[in-house]
Amino acid sequence: MGWVTIGLAAATMLGMALVLSFVLGWANRAFHVEVDPRVDAAIDVLPGANCGGCGYVGCGEYAESIVLEGAPVNLCTVGGKSCAEALAGVMGVEVAASYPWRPVVHCGAHTSDRLGRSPYKGEQRCGPANLVTDIQGCTYGCLGFGDCTRACNFDAIHIEDGLARVDYERCVGCGACAKACPRNIITMAPFKSDRMLVVECSNHDAGKDVKSVCKVGCVGCGACGRACEMFTLQDNLSCLDYDNYSLENLEAGLIAAKKCPRNRLVFVGTPSDKDILAAAKEDLPDIVKPDFKTTVDDTEWRG
Structure with a gap:
């Protein structure tokens, strides 16, 4: 009697397996979606960083x-360029x-x-601190x-003496730092050369008001515009x-x-050997290996 029970159970399981196999096979054919092989080829070409710098969720x-x-x-x-060329090859x-996009911190x-400045004992993050009106002038x-810094997955931006500085040798231009800044003073800009001349300020107040809150901020004198x-x-x-x-x-x-009386027009980026030699002959206001860029409205190029 026991063997009969075991046999019936085995036959039942086998029958269920055959039915489910048939159903799954039918579903596979009925709901099959053709995938363009170029998608897999493009994925193989992309670096797999899934940083979102391209504007999409992932690679x-x-x-x-x-x-x-x-x-x-x-x-x-x-x-970068090699990836773009490989993708172009995939797509024919x-x-x-195009120029590489890199962040610029518009504050010096x-x-x-x-x-x-006022003492601040709240959460040591820019987001909450930005809600405090008198944290700094x-x-x-x-x-x-x-x-x-916490948003960057490439260790390419650091706080040095209270100021964000970009390490362009590590930066890949993903834009995570710009998205994380609550004041929108980090903007992404196309670098036409390894070093870019930028404006290290984002203060729109009148000159006398800027002087009352910052020792180096742009006072809006217009000297730069008259010269260039x-x-x-x-x-x-x-x-x-x-x-x-x-x-x-x-x-x-x-x-x-x-x-510039406040020395706010500076070079940022990674200097080449030629740039370094040329700069050695120039009495420039500032040449920094880390880079900055500022803009209160991150949809505009601010310099």
């Missing part, structure tokens, strides 16, 4: 968008010329440069609590017109940098 979504929606192949900031298209004030400047057409004064703040940024205009830009 897989970006690969699908390239193949299925015709997204540009040059959006991967981590992979020409890759458009270290702790000792900031006036009107300048309501535009870097808070220095390192939200950007790349600079314009917008709402009391010197701004760089990136469309006019070129090597031809850079000589005038150097003159403008020398005329």
Whole structure:
């Protein structure tokens, strides 16, 4: 009797297995979705950092968008030019010329440069601190609590003496630091050269008000704009017109940098050997290996 029971159970299990196999086979055929092999090829080309710098959730979504929606192949900031060329090969298209995007911190004030500071014992993060009105006199400047540092997966931005500084040798341009900054003083900009001349301030207040809260902030004197057409004064703040940024205009830009009374026009980026030799002959206001960029409105190029 026991053998009969065991046999019936085994037959039942076998029958169920056959039925389920048939159902799964039918479902596989009925709901099968063809995947373009170029998607897998694109995923293999991408670095797999899933940093979101391209504007997509991860490399897989970006690969699908390239193949299925015709997204540009040059959006991967981590992979750079070689990755764009490889993706163009997968898609059989020409890759458009582009510049690497890198963050710029639009503030040059270290702790000792900031006036009107008040003791702050709250959570040591920029987000909560930004809600405190009197934490420091300048309501535009870097808070220095390192939200950007914690957001970076590449150890490419650090707080030095209360100011965020970018290590461009490590930076891949993912944009995480810019997204983390509650004051939007870190912006992403296309670097037309290894070193870029930028405006290290984002304060829109009148000159006398800037002097009352910061020792180095832009006072809106307009000297840079009179010396070089790349600079314009917008709402009391010197701004760089990136469309006019070129090597031809850079000589005038150097003159403008020398005329700035607050030394807020500085070079940021990674200098080449040629740049270092050239800079050794120039009396420039500041040349820094870490880089900054500032903008209260992160949709605009601020210089």
